[in-house]
Amino acid sequence: MNRDLAAARDLAATVAVQAGRLQLERHDTLRVGAPKAHANDVVSDVDIASERLIVDAITAAWPDDAVQAEEGHGRPGTSGWMWVVDPLDGTRNYISRTGPWSVCVALYEGDQPRVAVVHEPVADETFSAVDGGGAFLNGVSLQVTGGPSLDKALVGISFQPNPATKDRAGKVIRDLLPVSGDIRRLPAALNLAYQAAGRLDGGLCLDTNLWDIAAGALIAREAGVILGGHGDDFTPELTIGAAVDLWPELSALVRAVLVS
Structure with a gap:
């Protein structure tokens, strides 16, 4: 089934901006619900309203597509196409400002x-990509350069805040921080998007979900970021990204810590 990918990107960008405006408008009146998988896995009524806005627009445009959405508004489809939606990646940052x-x-x-x-x-920044068509920030093309050595690199780290994953992340940080330029903790999607924009030289995401990394990973890849995991393919369990010159050092360190 053919699909106008530019039109799909434009609709995705439009609804993402609309959801972002809703989040800014409702920041002072949000209500936090009960935790989901664990105490640090929080959700607000704004997450749910944002997801409904996005899924309703997608369903109206392509009613036969499947949707996988974090807050439960997913649906099966028959077209062979699936939308993956995280309406608010970084909810705890949003709630706590x-x-x-x-x-x-x-x-x-x-x-x-x-x-x-x-x-x-x-920041009113929209990162976007089409498979084979490059990555963009507010319409301006993104392309990463070779990158620095690890001792000068700024590295992003993202992880699910459950006890087991925090323990794994702590081991990586223990070995990475002394030998890197510095690290930043970010939500997974922005970790990957910032790598595409050259704001981060590399990064890793631990124990995420597909909706956390699906969009950011394509944007990073289209900008020239090398992506991998335990092997050549990245997964929600482990996604490592880096500029080409940084990749050997960063990927080797992360893999050594997580395998040991």
Whole structure:
């Protein structure tokens, strides 16, 4: 089934910006619900309203597509295409006003990511990509350079805040921080998008979900970031990204810590 990928990207960008505006408008009146998987896995009524806005728009445009969405508004489909939606990646940052968050929308054809949008509402920045068509920030092309050595590199780290993953992340940070330029903890989608923009030289995401990394990974890849995991393919369990010159050092260190 043919699909106008530019039109899909434009719709994804439009609804992501609309959801971002809703999040800014409702920041002072949000209500936090009960934790989900664990005490640090929080959700607000704004997450749910944002997801409903995005899924309703997608369903109206492509009613036969499947949707996989974090807050439960997913649906099966018959077209072979699937939208992957994280309406608010970085909910705890959003609730506590302690850092950035983003709206993430990706489109898959089978198991192949074809379209991606990550929108950061506060900065009004929209990262986007089409498979084979490059990555962009507010319409300006992104292309990473070779990158620095690890001792000068700024590295992003993202992880699910459950006890087991925090323990694994702590081991990586223990070995990475002394030998890197510095590290930053970020939500997974912005970790990957910032690598695409050259703001981070590399990064890793531990024990995420597909909706956390689907959009950011395509944007990073299209900008020239090398991606991998325990092997050549990245997974939600482990996604490592880096500029080409940094990749050997960073990937070797991360893999050594997590395998040991």
